[in-house]
Every structure is written in C-alpha cells, then in structure tokens.
Amino acid sequence: ETGVTQSPTHLIKTRGQQVTLRCSSQSGHNTVSWYQQALGQGPQFIFQYYREEENGRGNFPPRFSGLQFPNYSSELNVNALELDDSALYLCASSPMGQMNTEAFFGQGTRLTVV
Amino acid sequence: AQSVSQHNHHVILSEAASLELGCNYSYGGTVNLFWYVQYPGQHLQLLLKYFSGDPLVKGIKGFEAEFIKSKFSFNLRKPSVQWSDTAEYFCAVNAPGGGADGLTFGKGTHLIIQP
Numbered sequence: 302e303t304g305v306t307q308s309p310t311h312l313i314k315t316r317g318q319q320v321t322l323r324c325s326s327q328s329g330h331n332t333v334s335w336y337q338q339a340l341g342q343g344p345q346f347i348f349q350y351y352r353e354e355e356n357g358r359g360n361f362p363p364r365f366s367g368l369q370f371p372n373y374s375s376e377l378n379v380n381a382l383e384l385d386d387s388a389l390y391l392c393a394s395s396p397m398g399q400m401n402t403e404a405f406f407g408q409g410t411r412l413t414v415v
Numbered sequence: 416a417q418s419v420s421q422h423n424h425h426v427i428l429s430e431a432a433s434l435e436l437g438c439n440y441s442y443g444g445t446v447n448l449f450w451y452v453q454y455p456g457q458h459l460q461l462l463l464k465y466f467s468g469d470p471l472v473k474g475i476k477g478f479e480a481e482f483i484k485s486k487f488s489f490n491l492r493k494p495s496v497q498w499s500d501t502a503e504y505f506c507a508v509n510a511p512g513g514g515a516d517g518l519t520f521g522k523g524t525h526l527i528i529q530p
Contacts, residue, residue: 336517
C-alpha cells in the first residue's frame with residue numbers, strides 16, 4: 302500500500318460532461334503527477350504539479366486541467382468528455398527537490414464515458 | 416522525446432522457469448530507469464530502479480535488471496518465477512533531476528505463470 306489515495310474509484314459520465322478526480326499525496330511528498338492508462342496500454346503522462354503550479358505537461362489538450370492545493374492534494378479536471386477519455390486515471394506523488402526519486406502511485410479512478 | 420519499447424506483450428511461463436522481459440528506450444541524454452509491476456486489482460508498485468552506479472540492480476521479490484548503455488536496454492530478469500508473479504510489468508524512464516516531463520512508460524508485458 303502506498304499513501305496515495307484517489308477518489309472516486311469508479312465513475313461513469315456522459316459524453317460532453319465534465320469530471321473532477323481527486324488525489325491525496327503521500328505524506329511528505331510535494332509533487333503530484335497524473336497519468337492516463339487506456340486499456341492494454343502503459344500509463345501516459347498528463348501533467349505534474351509542484352508548489353501549486355503546473356511544471357510539466359504531456360501531449361494532452363487544454364480541456365485536461367488540474368489544481369494542486371497547499372496540502373499538496375490535487376485535482377484533475379476534464380471538460381467536454383469524449384468517448385476516448387475512458388481510461389484508468391492514475392495519480393502519483395513524489396518528493397521534489399531530490400535529484401533522483403521514484404513515483405508512488407494510487408490505485409486509480411476508472412472513468413467510463415458513454 | 417523519450418520512448419520506451421517492450422518487446423513482449425504477452426508471456427506465458429511455467430512455475431520455476433526463468434524470466435527475461437526486454438525493454439529498450441530512446442533518449443539522447445542521461446536517464447533514470449524503472450520497472451513497475453501491476454498485480455490484478457492493485458496499484459502500480461516499483462520493482463526496481465536505476466539512477467547511476469552498478470548497472471546490475473536488484474529489486475524486490477527476487478527481480479533484477481541490467482542497464483546496458485550501449486544497447487539502450489534495461490531488461491528485467493528473474494531466475495525462477497512463481498505463480499504469484501502473474502501481473503502486468505511496465506518499463507519506464509525519466510530524465511534525472513525531478514523529471515518534470517514525467518515518466519514515459521512502455522506498453523507493458525502481461526505475464527502469466529502457470530502452476
């Protein structure tokens with residue numbers, strides 16, 4: 302078990318709707334990253350937050366946005382949902398400021414868009 | 416841009432067989448290398464990591480991996496697999512120093528161990 306928790310665990314939304322996913326980072330970790338894992342694929346990096354600001358982003362459109370709060374927890378927001386957004390969304394936390402570190406993953410939120 | 420290639424998408428072995436899963440990466444600079452495992456219904460867990468130093472790294476549960484810089488490879492090995500090793504295995508890379516570009520994962524290898 303890692304200390305990274307995500308909510309909800311499962312979610313069903315309709316195309317065009319908006320969704321918010323939540324993540325609490327492991328104690329002592331100030332960096333949160335979000336990944337999208339489509340069925341049968343490896344996780345793909347969406348973006349990373351450090352000190353409440355986005356400091357890295359993968360190849361995802363602007364309708365994918367996020368927030369990080371002073372307690373280092375984070376939200377992933379997706380607007381105008383599309384069927385292809387159906388995936389497992391993973392949150393990972395790590396202690397920025399260390400040169401080389403690993404990411405600790407939560408169990409994910411399974412989003413289904415119908 | 417970084418990329419990771421895992422050669423075997425599905426592997427089926429019998430218990431006690433030896434395992435080697437291939438991983439090659441594409442990146443022009445120094446990289447950190449990882450193997451993660453995802454057991455059914457569980458979160459991604461780190462098996463082992465390479466940052467620098469001895470290119471042969473040992474991880475949890477008897478796994479090891481060898482970094483061969485000239486081949487841009489980081490293959491995962493285990494001399495004798497167990498039924499409980501059935502899982503999805505992911506190779507991943509990032510750039511040292513925080514990795515604001517995140518981890519780049521391969522597509523994964525689904526390993527099934529038959530009793």
